[in-house]
Amino acid sequence: MDLAALTGHIAPVAFGIATIGPAIGVGIVVGKTVESVARQPELQGRLTGLMFLGIAFTEALAFIGIAVAFIPFPA
Amino acid sequence: MGTPFEINRIMLVRFIAVAALLLLFWLGTRRMRTIPGRGQSLVELAIGFVRDSIVYNNLGEKDGKRFLPLITTIFFLVIALNITGIIPFLNIAGSSVIGLPLVLAVIAYVAFVYAGIKKSPLGFVKNSLVPSGVPIGVLLVVTPMEFISTFIVRPVTLALRLLMNMVGGHMLLVLCFSATHFFLFSAGGWFGLFSIGTFAFGFAFTLFEIMVAALQAYVFALLTTIYIQLALVEEH
Numbered sequence: 001m002d003l004a005a006l007t008g009h010i011a012p013v014a015f016g017i018a019t020i021g022p023a024i025g026v027g028i029v030v031g032k033t034v035e036s037v038a039r040q041p042e043l044q045g046r047l048t049g050l051m052f053l054g055i056a057f058t059e060a061l062a063f064i065g066i067a068v069a070f071i072p073f074p075a
Numbered sequence: 076m077g078t079p080f081e082i083n084r085i086m087l088v089r090f091i092a093v094a095a096l097l098l099l100f101w102l103g104t105r106r107m108r109t110i111p112g113r114g115q116s117l118v119e120l121a122i123g124f125v126r127d128s129i130v131y132n133n134l135g136e137k138d139g140k141r142f143l144p145l146i147t148t149i150f151f152l153v154i155a156l157n158i159t160g161i162i163p164f165l166n167i168a169g170s171s172v173i174g175l176p177l178v179l180a181v182i183a184y185v186a187f188v189y190a191g192i193k194k195s196p197l198g199f200v201k202n203s204l205v206p207s208g209v210p211i212g213v214l215l216v217v218t219p220m221e222f223i224s225t226f227i228v229r230p231v232t233l234a235l236r237l238l239m240n241m242v243g244g245h246m247l248l249v250l251c252f253s254a255t256h257f258f259l260f261s262a263g264g265w266f267g268l269f270s271i272g273t274f275a276f277g278f279a280f281t282l283f284e285i286m287v288a289a290l291q292a293y294v295f296a297l298l299t300t301i302y303i304q305l306a307l308v309e310e311h
Contacts, residue, residue: 049128053301056294060232063239 011069018065025058088159089169096155125150125296133300134307142303145186149179150296153237157288160245161281168288171241173234180234183299191306199306233298240291244284251277 033051037044103118111119125147130139156169170176191199203225204218251273258270 045128049132049297052290052294053297056236056298060236063235063243064232066239066243067235 009069014068015062015065018068019062022059022062025061026055029054029058085167085169085172088165088167089156089175091165092155092159092169093152096151100151121151122147129293129296129300133297133304138303138307142186142190142300145182146296146300149183149299150292153179153295154289154292157237157241157291158285160241160288161248161284167245168241170237171245173238176234176237179237179295180230183233183295183302184230186299187302187306190303194307202308203306229302233295237291237295240287244280244287247280248277248284251280 103114159165160168254273255270258266
């Protein structure tokens with residue numbers, strides 16, 4: 001198969017690559033929150049809020065990845 | 076027709092969602108009593124959640140009172156327009172085209188810039204552009220980065236996060252249910268069995284979308300509050 005002969009849109013590939021980083025990031029955020037709640041269960045409410053905040057910041061990068069597909073780049 | 080004020084399906088869904096929101100609040104607060112009835116206590120629970128766990132928790136009571144109406148409006152507007160994505164016959168989120176998230180992001184942007192400038196113009200600029208304890212040479216790199224992250228990336232990500240969550244969720248649902256339709260009616264033979272799986276996934280993602288709708292409203296309101304809080308911090 002000749003790679004140069006492939007046609008189609010590159011945006012899905014960009015999104016696929018863009019999800020890798022945020023996926024790892026969200027995993028770390030949630031994992032650390034679980035760890036903290038296991039250590040101090042009484043802080044769960046506050047930690048959950050912080051966790052969603054951290055997830056929101058991290059996953060914004062993946063959403064920029066999706067948005068790329070909607071930008072009309074000159075071909 | 077053809078003008079920017081044309082009524083399309085998404086505009087119609089937005090009108091319905093806002094009308095439903097107004098109706099719910101009107102019904103809930105029609106006869107206010109000291110001992111709340113069922114409707115009133117539900118409304119009080121929702122508003123109390125926004126007030127206590129989003130606004131007062133981060134801004135404190137004094138500053139929180141000023142921004143409470145804004146944050147409450149943002150929260151309930153976003154949740155009403157998000158939840159239409161999974162309501163049968165509406166089936167599209169009112170926030171799944173760029174207009175509404177953009178307007179809300181601009182409002183949040185104006186709110187936190189206003190909060191900072193009202194408090195002290197110099198302090199706001201210094202706090203957001205010049206982090207304390209950074210050597211003077213490093214500031215050449217840090218200040219442009221802080222400018223971009225505070226004044227450009229914040230509103231853009233605020234709008235994109237809401238929009239892309241709704242667009243992505245809608246696409247997942249469309250994929251699952253159109254696959255179900257295809258396997259059940261068009262594929263023929265034993266392919267019909269696949270439709271059970273795709274329908275189950277569609278159902279699961281519908282439940283997931285309910286959570287995402289509430290979560291995005293929470294995140295949008297929380298981030299607006301945090302940005303206002305960061306604009307209001309004392310100089311140190």
